[in-house]
Amino acid sequence: MEILPDFEFDWTAAEKSYIISSFYWGYIFTQFMGGYLCKLFGVKRVMIWATFCSGVCSAVTPPLINWGGWRAYCGIRLIMGCVQGVVFPSIYQHLARWSPLEERNRLGALSYTGVDCGNVLSMYVSGMIARSPMGWPGISYISAAVAFACCTLWIIFGSNNAHESRFIGEAERNYIETSLQHSENFHKAIIPIPWRAIFTSVPFLALLVTRCADIYGFSTLQAEIPAYMNGVLQMDITDNALFSALPFVASWTMSYVFMIASDILLKNKWLSLTSIRKTMSSFAFWIPAATFIVIGFLDVDQKTWAIVLMTLSVGFCTGSVIGSCFNIIDLSPNHASILMGIINTACSGMSLVTPLIAGAIVTDKGDRSQWQIVFIITSVIYIVINCIFLTFGTAVTQPWDAEDFLLAPHPDLAKPSSITTKLKNKAISNYSR
CATH class of the missing domain: 1.20.1250.20 (MFS general substrate transporter like domains)
Structure with a gap:
């Protein structure tokens, strides 16, 4: 939901359109980067920094608007878009690391409902905040507080995968790891990306x-x-x-x-x-x-x-x-x-x-x-x-996803070995048409 305090600032229609679009110009350029950062540093770090930086941007929005007007607002939204562009790639990588095949639809859909829930809540809560003594700046400050709270939760409870988590039992860890069929290299190596x-x-x-x-x-x-x-x-x-x-x-x-x-x-x-x-x-x-x-x-x-x-x-x-x-x-x-x-x-x-x-x-x-x-x-x-x-x-999981296929000297030309064949055959048997 776009919150524009235009009732206090006399912005033209063109200036409002610049403000709204500025977020998406930042957002579009960091999607690909987000996927690569997850591969290098892990989902947990990327999500923590993305959430923290979003909170900072939200917190400084009111004073920056008072200082620089709509141009400053465009700048901060551009930065916020860049930061939040890495979020969805991180979410997908996190789901891939944590979701057993039988529960992937359920866990994924539940995570997506948060987006709609946030949209519905923001429509009413933001209006209530704007009408309160805090005024429209309160929307930014409360949003920042929520972001910092989420960041703290990620620091305490977040893990890149079940193998690293301190808050699950051995039985649950084995269930997730077995379902995902990951080998020992999964947690130890950065697997090359088969672009071709x-x-x-x-x-x-x-x-x-x-x-x-x-x-x-x-x-x-x-x-x-x-x-x-x-x-x-x-x-x-x-x-x-x-x-x-x-x-x-x-x-x-x-x-x-x-x-x-x-x-x-x-x-x-x-x-x-x-x-x-x-x-x-x-x-x-x-x-x-x-x-x-x-x-x-x-x-x-x-x-x-x-x-x-x-x-x-x-x-x-x-x-x-x-x-x-x-x-x-x-x-x-x-x-x-x-x-x-x-x-x-x-x-x-x-x-x-x-x-x-x-x-x-x-x-x-x-x-x-x-x-x-x-x-x-x-x-x-x-x-x-x-x-x-x-x-x-x-x-069906594609052959180029298998670790031995990707770690071969020429990954795009490598022949599927026994591990690749097993993964492919099992996927076909379970999920073929």
Whole structure:
């Protein structure tokens, strides 16, 4: 949620747009770096420093705004974006180190619900703080306090993997280590990264375009549909706290629905992991694709339906968390942070491209036919890219993830040895289509 104290500072619309976008310009450039830093220093250190620096940036925001105005605000948000760009690659690497195969969907989905929970809470708590004697600076100071508290928790309880943790029993450690099938080298060596194998991997490339399409569509949901509702349906949902919170509540709720459903399907062996990924991804793409087209044909008298369809779309988009987000860990647990860095860099670009494409098409915000073109393009992208994922996607761990493959003198040309073959055969037997 963007908090702009523009009621106290007379900022123009252009200056506000610079402030909001400054965070994302920093965020897009450190995704890849975050994955590499996790490989060098471990997730715990990266997360501690990222959380601590975010807290510092938040704490110094009010005095810097008073000193340098909107330009200083842009600068601090740029730095904050750079710092927070390493967070998601770290989270994925952490999940890869800690999540047994049978619990990966559950633990991953639970971690993702924190994002929606934070969005919903921030909408109400931030408003309460701003109206309190602390005023808008209190939002920054309390956010900083929360960041420092989280940083402290990471220092005390965080561990890069179960092998290093002081707070779990031997039985739990053995269960996690056995499930992840890591060898002794996993904790002792920095495994070389097979760049050529990654960028020529068909399942990874299918996942890359799927994640980009998902973010393109979600950006349309977040930015363009509210703009359409304002221009064509003559309603501003940003002025209504309930309407603004509904999509986040739907996302939060549906994440549990998808999590429970995938757990039941996997536990009872009704579907393989690959089939679950593709099924959930299809829900996340096909239903929003249909709602995009329908929303484009609503008129002023059907505002309620617009709210319902938008909320429904955001809710079902959450299926991509189980469908494609955690497929990163399936393909390569050893290099999850690297893959996430690559994918999130590309996805961040989609967030920047979406408003540019919509802006080029929609010259009159009150012209429904122009908006219909935007929504149809998004729907076509959703359907085509999901078909690509259905054809080429898989939850089978790739041969280039195996340690002996990567530690060979020529990793991209190495022949899979017995360990690689075992890993691959076991993965195929458990999670093949």
